[in-house]
Amino acid sequence: MVKNLLSKIENELKAGLQAALKSAVAKGNLILDEFPDEITVEVPREKEHGDYATNLALVLASRAKMAPRKLAEIIVEELELDFVEKAHIAGPGFINFLFRKDWLYDNLRLINELGDHYGELDYGKGERVQIEFVSANPTGPLHVGHSRGAVVGDILARIMETAGYDVSKEYYINDAGNQMEILGQSTLLRYREALGEDIVMPENVYAGDYVKEIANGLIEKHGESLLDKPEGEQLEISTEYAYQSMLDNIKNDLAVFGIEFDSWFSERKLHPDKIEEAIAVLKEKGYIYEKEDAIWFAATEFGDDKDRVIIKSDGAPTYLAADMAYHLDKLERGFAKLINVWGADHHGYIPRMKAVVEAFGYDRDTLEVIVVQMVTLLRDGKKVPMSKRAGSFVTMQEVNEEVGIDAARYFYIMRSTDSHFDFDLDLAKEESANNPVYYVQYAHARIHSILANIEQDFTEEGADLTVLTDEAEIDLMKLLAYFPEEVKLSAASREPHHITSYASELATAFHGFYNNCRVITEDDELSRARLYLVRAARQVFKNVLNLLGITAPDQM
RNA sequence: GCGCCUGUAGCUCAGCUGGAUAGAGCAACGGACUUCUAAUCCGUAGGCCAGAGGUUCGAAUCCUCUCAGGCGCGCCA
Numbered sequence: 001m002v003k004n005l006l007s008k009i010e011n012e013l014k015a016g017l018q019a020a021l022k023s024a025v026a027k028g029n030l031i032l033d034e035f036p037d038e039i040t041v042e043v044p045r046e047k048e049h050g051d052y053a054t055n056l057a058l059v060l061a062s063r064a065k066m067a068p069r070k071l072a073e074i075i076v077e078e079l080e081l082d083f084v085e086k087a088h089i090a091g092p093g094f095i096n097f098l099f100r101k102d103w104l105y106d107n108l109r110l111i112n113e114l115g116d117h118y119g120e121l122d123y124g125k126g127e128r129v130q131i132e133f134v135s136a137n138p139t140g141p142l143h144v145g146h147s148r149g150a151v152v153g154d155i156l157a158r159i160m161e162t163a164g165y166d167v168s169k170e171y172y173i174n175d176a177g178n179q180m181e182i183l184g185q186s187t188l189l190r191y192r193e194a195l196g197e198d199i200v201m202p203e204n205v206y207a208g209d210y211v212k213e214i215a216n217g218l219i220e221k222h223g224e225s226l227l228d229k230p231e232g233e234q235l236e237i238s239t240e241y242a243y244q245s246m247l248d249n250i251k252n253d254l255a256v257f258g259i260e261f262d263s264w265f266s267e268r269k270l271h272p273d274k275i276e277e278a279i280a281v282l283k284e285k286g287y288i289y290e291k292e293d294a295i296w297f298a299a300t301e302f303g304d305d306k307d308r309v310i311i312k313s314d315g316a317p318t319y320l321a322a323d324m325a326y327h328l329d330k331l332e333r334g335f336a337k338l339i340n341v342w343g344a345d346h347h348g349y350i351p352r353m354k355a356v357v358e359a360f361g362y363d364r365d366t367l368e369v370i371v372v373q374m375v376t377l378l379r380d381g382k383k384v385p386m387s388k389r390a391g392s393f394v395t396m397q398e399v400n401e402e403v404g405i406d407a408a409r410y411f412y413i414m415r416s417t418d419s420h421f422d423f424d425l426d427l428a429k430e431e432s433a434n435n436p437v438y439y440v441q442y443a444h445a446r447i448h449s450i451l452a453n454i455e456q457d458f459t460e461e462g463a464d465l466t467v468l469t470d471e472a473e474i475d476l477m478k479l480l481a482y483f484p485e486e487v488k489l490s491a492a493s494r495e496p497h498h499i500t501s502y503a504s505e506l507a508t509a510f511h512g513f514y515n516n517c518r519v520i521t522e523d524d525e526l527s528r529a530r531l532y533l534v535r536a537a538r539q540v541f542k543n544v545l546n547l548l549g550i551t552a553p554d555q556m
Numbered sequence: 557g558c559g560c561c562u563g564u565a566g567c568u569c570a571g572c573u574g575g576a577u578a579g580a581g582c583a584a585c586g587g588a589c590u591u592c593u594a595a596u597c598c599g600u601a602g603g604c605c606a607g608a609g610g611u612u613c614g615a616a617u618c619c620u621c622u623c624a625g626g627c628g629c630g631c632c633a
Contacts, residue, residue, distance in 0.1 A: 046576075055575060058613065068613075091576045092613070137633070177633055294631055305559075305629075312631040319633050347560050348628045373561065374626070381567095415569070418561060420626065422568070427582090433595050434582065442595050450592045489572060501570060504580080515588090515597040556595065
């Protein structure tokens with residue numbers, strides 16, 4: 001079954017061009033030592049250049065010892081494709097193709113037939129992919145630094161799922177290091193403080209107010225009873241309580257943000273067996289050695305700058321040791337790709353993790369790391385100061401409550417992950433044309449309004465779509481047809497921001513249509529066809545917004 | 557010092573595996589609602605694609621170097 005009409009046509013065009021070359025050679029009009037493996041065809045930037053264009057004649061000119069335009073003429077002469085209405089030669093030797101409109105009408109029918117499934121592809125071939133993201137330490141609430149990675153991971157997962165991958169979303173909980181104990185100590189101090197003791201908070205503890213809230217919860221649960229217990233036990237209870245409390249908080253923040261994970265992987269599960277196993281595997285292969293009382297991994301053998309300590313001289317494993325074991329576990333679970341979404345501050349870690357993957361005997365590209373650059377919050381055009389050290393970070397929840405979930409999700413995803421992102425809070429909560437989220441949602445609401453204004457007994461059934469010939473209608477139909485390609489591109493490149501660009505372009509095309517073409521007219525035939533078009537457009541808006549995890553409102 | 561990311565219109569950014577006259581939004585200016593939602597649309601203006609070399613039919617895109625900004629370079633997690 002056809003899911004992507006544009007892609008089908010593109011393939012037929014390439015095949016047609018190959019056939020034209022062969023035909024020309026057979027007739028002796030063209031001499032080629034070999035036929036090209038891959039023919040490039042693309043949608044031209046300029047509308048005037050037609051539906052598709054190819055640089056084939058330019059590419060082959062020197063090999064055919066022929067002027068590009070002359071070669072183009074020969075190709076066009078031999079080309080036989082019934083969906084091509086016109087092929088003409090332009091510029092230095094491009095061939096521009098103008099298609100018959102039928103494919104656009106066919107695509108509208110395809111949209112209405114597939115409904116919510118329009119845009120779904122077999123491109124990923126069911127390949128099992130894991131995307132690990134957020135994975136923040138459960139020692140404090142998620143802040144805006146985590147938000148961007150959270151949305152990128154979540155939407156990339158949705159996109160790849162739609163493109164036909166079997167995607168699993170995972171959160172790695174760093175719940176084993178000594179930072180958990182520090183959280184427990186911090187909580188215990190606040191607990192005693194709340195029960196009347198004078199406490200001076202030492203330097204190396206978590207001083208944020210959220211710790212007081214956890215401590216209050218601890219009092220609710222245990223009263224003063226902890227004070228009667230031995231210190232070790234106090235700390236243990238406090239640590240576990242604070243950990244669970246923080247984890248619940250994180251899970252809740254993410255759930256409210258529309259982000260659900262398939263699995264939550266606790267680092268504790270790796271200690272000590274899996275870590276020992278991972279080290280044993282590498283030792284067997286000869287990549288482990290001892291030096292200065294520590295155990296090292298020979299990362300430089302796989303292109304890293306330095307070898308890395310995995311067991312410290314005091315006998316404790318480093319963070320890398322656990323991460324090694326974790327990635328071994330992931331690899332053993334049989335994923336074809338492991339995609340990790342990391343903040344830019346961790347990018348220096350990429351070479352050693354790729355080294356680890358390679359050392360375990362897998363292709364280093366099995367692991368893909370998407371580095372998400374930093375976020376700066378802007379309010380009144382000025383940077384909102386944020387410093388972890390000063391404890392003045394803005395939480396994920398605060399921003400989401402201020403600007404709303406839809407705007408937050410859209411904003412975090414609308415720029416390339418490679419670029420730093422200035423998050424304009426005032427713009428995000430502005431209910432105006434300036435706000436790109438509303439611009440897209442408004443298109444959907446407008447469609448709903450049109451449909452509501454059409455009498456109940458008027459339907460698009462039996463519509464003759466060939467009356468849809470206005471430029472605005474053609475533009476809209478083309479954009480609708482590009483959607484599956486956008487999904488493919490975004491999935492293949494792991495770049496989710498293309499979807500917001502597309503959503504915005506689609507909205508522009510719709511608003512243009514709205515201003516040029518009335519749906520409800522005196523002409524029933526025309527109204528019927530436009531109704532058909534508008535229903536298809538609503539479906540695609542719904543699918544796009546759904547892909548972004550953003551609501552598609554009926555009214556605004 | 558080394559590594560990664562970025563540098564495109566006044567501002568924020570697109571520009572896919574190299575293609576034709578480099579685009580969008582905002583801001584500025586001028587227009588369009590007795591008509592399905594004006595949270596919309598149309599038009600005008602705005603550019604040495606940081607700089608210099610190279611690769612080729614053709615470079616914002618690929619390579620090298622320089623400059624500027626961000627982030628990293630632990631027996632921290």
